[in-house]
Amino acid sequence: MATIRAFEETVQRLFLGGHIPGLVHLYMGQEAVAAGVCAELAQTDFIASHHRGHGHCVAKGGDLDKLFAELLGKRAGYGLGRGGSMHIFDPENGNLGTTGIVGGSVPLAAGAALTAKLRKTGQVAVSFFGDGVLNQGIMFETMNMAAIWNLPVLFVCENNGFGEYTAIDDVTAGKDIADRGKAFAIPSEHVDGMDVLAMQAAARKAVERARGGEGPSFLICSTWRYSGHHIADKQEYKEDEATKAWRERDPLNQLARKLIADKSATQAQLDAIMDEAKAAVTKAAEGARKLEAPSADMLMEHLYAE
C-alpha cells in the first residue's frame, strides 16, 4: 500500500508537470483492494486490471522502473512506452493488463481461468473492475460462464461510488449489488475496501475456494477515490465532506493504527516503510525521466507475432 500511495502521488506530480501523456486515473484511496487481494496470489496467478490500474500493477509485483518508463512514454516501458497508463501488460507477473474499455478485461480474467482449469495448472485469476461495470452485460455473461464451468476466478468490484461524474445509485438498480452474483449462485459478499486486512481475509477464502475447484467468488469492496475521475477532473459533482469522511478511514492510516495498537509495529518502523517506498518510487521515476522515447521505427514493431 505504501508503494502504491507513493507511486500515485508521484504520478500525479509528474502528470501535472506535463511529463505523462494521455488520460491518467489515480488509485489513491483504493489501495487496500489491490494490496489485500494480490497478497493472496502467487506470481503465476493472473489478474486483469482496468483504467484505474496502477495499484494492481504494483501490487502484483510490477517493476517500478518499467512502470514509470511506460507511463512516461519511454521505450524501456512494458509496452515500449506505446501503451501508457491504460495499457500496461506484465506477463511475468500474470498481469493481463490495464485497459481503456470499461469492463473489457473481465472476460480476459475468466478466460485465463478457463485455461488454468482445462490445463490443470492450479492458477487462479482475478478480475478487478469498477462499479460502472455492474451494469455491463459482459460482466453478467462472464459470471454465468464462470459459474457453470466452475472457474477459478475472483470478481472483485471496486465500488467507489462513482463512474466518471455519475453516482452509482443513479444508474444501478437493485437492493444489493451482491444479488448480481447470487443470481448465478456465486458466493458474493461485501468487504470493507478501506481495510486491507479484511480485504486479505476475504481474498484468502475466495482464492482457496478457487484453487480447491469450488469455482468463482464475487467480492464487492466499498472504497473511495480521493482524486478526480482522471487527474484533470475537479470533482464538482462530489462533496468534499464525503471525501473527508472516507479519508478518516484511509487504508494506510487504518492499518498503521491497528499495527501500533496491537504492537505489531512502531510508528518509526512504519515511517521507515513509507520512506523506503517513497525513495524507491522516486528513484524509479527519476530514472525513467532520463530514458529514451521510442524511435520512429518502433511504431510498427509487434504489430503481428512472428
Added chain:
Amino acid sequence: MATIRAFEETVQRLFLGGHIPGLVHLYMGQEAVAAGVCAELAQTDFIASHHRGHGHCVAKGGDLDKLFAELLGKRAGYGLGRGGSMHIFDPENGNLGTTGIVGGSVPLAAGAALTAKLRKTGQVAVSFFGDGVLNQGIMFETMNMAAIWNLPVLFVCENNGFGEYTAIDDVTAGKDIADRGKAFAIPSEHVDGMDVLAMQAAARKAVERARGGEGPSFLICSTWRYSGHHIADKQEYKEDEATKAWRERDPLNQLARKLIADKSATQAQLDAIMDEAKAAVTKAAEGARKLEAPSADMLMEHLYAE
C-alpha cells in the same frame, strides 16, 4: 390459441411442401404465453417478438393474409415478402418485429416503453424472449435501465428448456431464474406457460403495474416446443417421453377441459372455434399462395426513408 395452433400447423405443412423459404421456427406448444399476455394488451401497446414469433404476431392482432403473404415471400406481405418468418413488423398493432438475432429485440421493447413514459402515452411494451436470452448481457443491461427508469415494460421469458440443441441447465447458472430479475429489484415470478388463464392473470397484474407507473415486471413461463428448433430439426437431443408429458398439459386441451368442466363452453362450441380458426387460416394461406412475389425493382425499395 386456436388460431395460432392452426396457423403453425399450416406453416409446417407449407414449409414441408417447399412453399416457405428460409429458416422457420414454430410456436406449437407455447401458445398460452403469447395468447395470455396479448389478451391484456391494447392495440396501441407494443410487443417485441423473437425468432419463434408467429404466435406473437397472431396474438397481437396481425392480419392473417399479410402474415402468410410475408412467410410465403409475396409482395402483399408485411415487408413486401422480403423479411420472412424472422422479420415481421406490424406497426398498426404495435408489433416491433420478430427478429433473427437472439436477444436483439429486448432493448427495442424497453426503448418503446421509454418513449411511452417520456411522452406520457400510457402505452405498455412487452419483450418476449426465449430462455437462451437469460445468459445474454443485453437482457441484464436492459433490465437494469428499465428498473432505474421505472419503465412500463414486461420481460416475458418463454422457457422451453432448450436453446437450439443445448439444454438450458447446461448453460444457465443460478438456483432460480427469477433471481436474474430480482437482482434489479424487478418483481419476478414463475408462471405456468401451458396454462393460458394463469398467463393472463400474471400478465394482467404486470400490465397494471406498468400502466400505473410502477415499472417493469419479469415473468418466467415454463413451456415446451413440440417441434424441433426449426422445422427441419429432428430433435435427437430431446426425449420423446418429455414431449409426451408436456403434451398432456397442452395449453389448448387444458383450457378446453377447464371450460367444459366449469360449463363455460361445450365441446361442440370449442370444436366450432377450432374449425373456424382452421378455416380462416386455410383461407389466408391458400389466398397467399396465389399472390405475386415482389418484382426485381422492389429490391431497393425502402432502403432509406424519405
Added chain:
Amino acid sequence: MPSKQLTVKDAILEGLFEEMARDDRVCIIGEDVGAAGGVFGQTKGLFEKFGADRVVDTPISEPAIFGMTVGAAMAGMRPVVEVMFGDFITLVMDQLVNQAAKIHYMSAGGYRVPLVLRTAVGVGGNLGPQHSQSFHAWVAHVPGLKVVMPQSAADAKGLMKAAIRDDNPVVFIEDRTTYNLKGEVADTDEIVPLGKAAIVREGRDATVVAVSRMVPMALKAAEILAKENIEIEIVDPRTIVPLDRETILASVKKTSRALVADAGHLDFGVSAEIAALISEHAFDYLDAPVTRLAAPAVPIPCNAALEPLVVPNEQQIAQKIRGMLNA
C-alpha cells in the same frame, strides 16, 4: 446574413439546442451527458435547459442503450444518442447494423428509425489505442445508415440539424481535434443537406478529397503549394453516405489528378472507396494514378513521439501532390 464566430463544438451544441427547442421528440441519451454536460462539454447546458427527461444520463451499457434508442425511435422519439468515443461503437454494432440500419427496409417503411448516433473520434492528446480510432469505414459499408463527418463550424451545425431531421439512422462522427476550430455560423436556421459535398477551395492542378479533419490539413497544404505555384482544389464530402460522387468526379475531371486524404486507417478504409470510384469513373481524365494518404495499419500509440506518425499532415499532402505533378 447575421452571423457569429463559433467553435465546432459550440456550433454543434447550438444545433442541438435549436432542434430540441423546435421539436420535443428530440432528446439526448448517453453517459455523463446530463448535469456533467458531457465529458468534452459537448452537451453543456442542455440538461439545465431541457431537464432530465430530455437529457438522459445512462449506465455504462452501450449495447442496450443503443438498442433502446432504436426502440424509442420506432415508437416516436427522435433521439440523439451518444457513444462517448468512436472506439466504443464496437459495442453497439449489432443493434446498429442488425436492427437500426434494416428496420425501415425490413418493415417496408412500416417503422422509421430517426436517430442520430453521435460519437467523437480523433488522433491527438495521446489517448492511445482504445480512445483514438474511427470506424467510419465500417458504418459506411452498412446499407441503411447515413454517415456524416463535418469539419467546419457552420457545416457541423447545419449537418447536425439535418441529421436530426432525417428519418434514418445517421452516424454523426465528430473529430475532437476540430472541436476548437472557429468559424462563421449563421444566426438563422441553416440546414446543410446530407449528400452534398463542398468545394472548400478551388484549384486547377489536382483535387484533394479530404475527409473531416483532413480539410484543415489540406488547406494548410494548399498554402504551402500555392507558393510553388501549385493550385489544389479541395473537396470536402461532408457526408460519406450518401457520397456526392458527382461533385468529386467533376472536380477530378477538371484537374486530372486526385489525392484522397483520410485520418482513418488506409487499408480497406474510406479512402479506398473514393480512390476506386475516381479511378474507375474518371479513368480517361487521369494524368496520374489516384493516390491515398491515411493512417498506417497500426494501433494508435499513446506516445507523444509516435502518435504524430499516424496522422497524415499538410507536409505529406504537399509532398504527394508534388509527386503526382512530377509523374
Added chain:
Amino acid sequence: MPSKQLTVKDAILEGLFEEMARDDRVCIIGEDVGAAGGVFGQTKGLFEKFGADRVVDTPISEPAIFGMTVGAAMAGMRPVVEVMFGDFITLVMDQLVNQAAKIHYMSAGGYRVPLVLRTAVGVGGNLGPQHSQSFHAWVAHVPGLKVVMPQSAADAKGLMKAAIRDDNPVVFIEDRTTYNLKGEVADTDEIVPLGKAAIVREGRDATVVAVSRMVPMALKAAEILAKENIEIEIVDPRTIVPLDRETILASVKKTSRALVADAGHLDFGVSAEIAALISEHAFDYLDAPVTRLAAPAVPIPCNAALEPLVVPNEQQIAQKIRGMLNA
C-alpha cells in the same frame, strides 16, 4: 501424393481433427459445437473424439465467449472460437478489435493471442437480412487481425491449419455456399501459408481477382468466355490480410485489365481496396478502368425471387469482362 476427394466442410473438419490431435492446446469453443456437432455439422465428431474439455458448448453470450477466448489464448490455449453466423460478429467487435487485435502490440510482444475466430457467411437459402451478411471489409480494416477466406477444399484445410498455428488472432470466414463443393485434398500435412494468393486459372486478356465464393463463379465465367476466345486469369487472394499484393499486381501488369469480384457489399467493401491498389500501382499498365462486382448496398432479402439479385454471378462477370475488352 496420396489424396482424396473431400467437401470444403469436411476438409476444414479434417484440419481441425489433425490440429487438435497434434496440439492439445487447441480447443473448440462455441454454441452447439459439442454433441450437436455444429448447426451446419461443421464440428461433427470432434466432441466424441476429444471430449467436453476440448470442445466447449457455451451459452448464447457472444461478447463474453469471445472475450474469454482472448484471455484463454493469452494464458496458453490456442482456441478456435465459433461465431455461428457472420452477421453475429457484430456482437464481438469490441473484444475483437479493442482487445484481441491490439494485445500483442500493446504488450510489446509480451502476450500472444493465438486464436481463430471461425464464422460462416454466405447469401443463399433465403436466410434473410440477419443471417447472410459478411463483414470481411470490417475486420480487414483492423490492424493486428489476419483474415482468411478460403474457397476450395484443399485451401480450406491448409489455411485452417495455418490459422491455428499462427500466433495472431485470425478471422476465418467460410462461405456456406462452398461447403459442399468437392475437391482433391492431400492426405499429408499440407499447410497453405497465410498471405499467398493462388493463380487459379491462367489467362492473357484480363485478370479477375475473385474473393472466396467468387472463385467458382469466375471459373464458370471463364468457361463461358473461353468460347468467345477470351482468356481470363483468376487470382484467388485466399487471405485478405495479409493481402498478396505482388501476385495481384503481377497478374494485372500481364493482362492490363482487372475486375474485382466479391460477395460482400460493394460500397466501402473489400473490392474497393483491391481496385484502388491496382489502379494506383498498375496505372501505367491498365488499358481499361478497374471495375468491381459485388453485392448492391441493400439488406439481403429473405425472398427466393430477390435474393439472387444480391449475389454477383458468372453472367455478370462475363459481361463486365466483355465490356472491358470493348472499351
